[in-house]
Amino acid sequence: MRVIRASDIDHRISRPRGFSGAIALCIAALAAVGLIDTAGANTSNGYNLPMGVTDLSQNMYALHMEVFWICVGIAVVVFGVMIYSMVTFRHSKGAIPDTTMVHSTKVEIIWTIIPVIILVVMAVPAADLILKQEDTRNSELSIRVTGFQWKWQYQYMDAGEGVDFFSTLKQDSNFARQLGSGVDPKTVPNYLLDVDKPLVIPSGTKVRLLLTSMDVIHAWWVPDFGAKRSAIPGYVNELWFKVESGKEGIYRGQCAALCGRDHGFMPVVVDVRTPDDFKKWVEEQKAASKQAAAPADVPPPSAQVLN
Numbered sequence: 001m002r003v004i005r006a007s008d009i010d011h012r013i014s015r016p017r018g019f020s021g022a023i024a025l026c027i028a029a030l031a032a033v034g035l036i037d038t039a040g041a042n043t044s045n046g047y048n049l050p051m052g053v054t055d056l057s058q059n060m061y062a063l064h065m066e067v068f069w070i071c072v073g074i075a076v077v078v079f080g081v082m083i084y085s086m087v088t089f090r091h092s093k094g095a096i097p098d099t100t101m102v103h104s105t106k107v108e109i110i111w112t113i114i115p116v117i118i119l120v121v122m123a124v125p126a127a128d129l130i131l132k133q134e135d136t137r138n139s140e141l142s143i144r145v146t147g148f149q150w151k152w153q154y155q156y157m158d159a160g161e162g163v164d165f166f167s168t169l170k171q172d173s174n175f176a177r178q179l180g181s182g183v184d185p186k187t188v189p190n191y192l193l194d195v196d197k198p199l200v201i202p203s204g205t206k207v208r209l210l211l212t213s214m215d216v217i218h219a220w221w222v223p224d225f226g227a228k229r230s231a232i233p234g235y236v237n238e239l240w241f242k243v244e245s246g247k248e249g250i251y252r253g254q255c256a257a258l259c260g261r262d263h264g265f266m267p268v269v270v271d272v273r274t275p276d277d278f279k280k281w282v283e284e285q286k287a288a289s290k291q292a293a294a295p296a297d298v299p300p301p302s303a304q305v306l307n
């Protein structure tokens with residue numbers, strides 16, 4: 001492996017000079033960490049929140065960016081005034097402290113009111129979004145999600161009534177993770193982020209999850225849905241999301257509560273399909289479970305040989 005030394009880095013960075021150079025450097029740094037969207041949606045580079053594929057996740061992203069830029073504005077103003085004051089009114093230049101600023105009622109009122117206004121500006125949309133997150137009314141499909149050490153159970157209601165299965169870590173990941181397996185995890189596709197049976201949901205549908213647990217506290221989390229909630233034993237938590245039509249595909253997440261030894265081995269995988277494909281999938285699942293439940297061909301008692 002090649003080691004990069006500080007001396008190597010120095011000559012790679014072209015150092016822009018002056019004020020415009022500093023601005024260019026700042027913009028480049030912000031673009032590098034994904035805070036300035038230089039290439040369209042979902043380019044967070046892992047440093048920023050993903051925009052996601054649900055109405056809620058996109059609202060969360062917008063709110064997060066709004067608050068972020070308010071913070072940037074505050075930082076620029078506060079540090080700007082500080083640095084300007086320290087440089088312009090330094091002792092060596094003969095500056096004399098202005099004692100009238102101490103216990104000035106006018107200043108106290110100004111620096112109380114301005115932060116209050118800023119907090120209200122941030123709190124109003126935040127409260128609005130929290131209320132939206134909690135509004136599980138008019139959901140079109142409910143699924144009971146139960147956490148186990150260390151797997152998920154999905155039990156469908158409404159249109160999927162009767163569909164019930166466990167979702168566990170995929171066999172190839174499970175094998176590769178064993179001590180001395182000899183398998184390089186890098187060769188396993190979606191290592192530790194794949195399951196044997198994903199949760200299947202329809203797009204364009206308000207899906208409500210009813211979360212609980214059979215042992216310890218788990219947390220069901222899919223970042224692209226802006227959805228994360230604890231699954232607590234003896235308690236039912238609600239969560240909803242609606243994946244936009246046209247955003248069908250596989251979405252991955254993990255258990256987000258430290259739930260024991262194999263906490264890192266109970267991923268969440270959601271397969272979003274069109275409503276028609278979802279209907280077909282439900283029918284297939286029901287047919288398969290009917291077939292599994294049907295009694296095996298047993299010869300009538302008269303044909304059995306009694307010893």
Ligand SMILES: [Cu+2]
Binds near residue numbers: 217
């Ligand atoms: Cu867990």
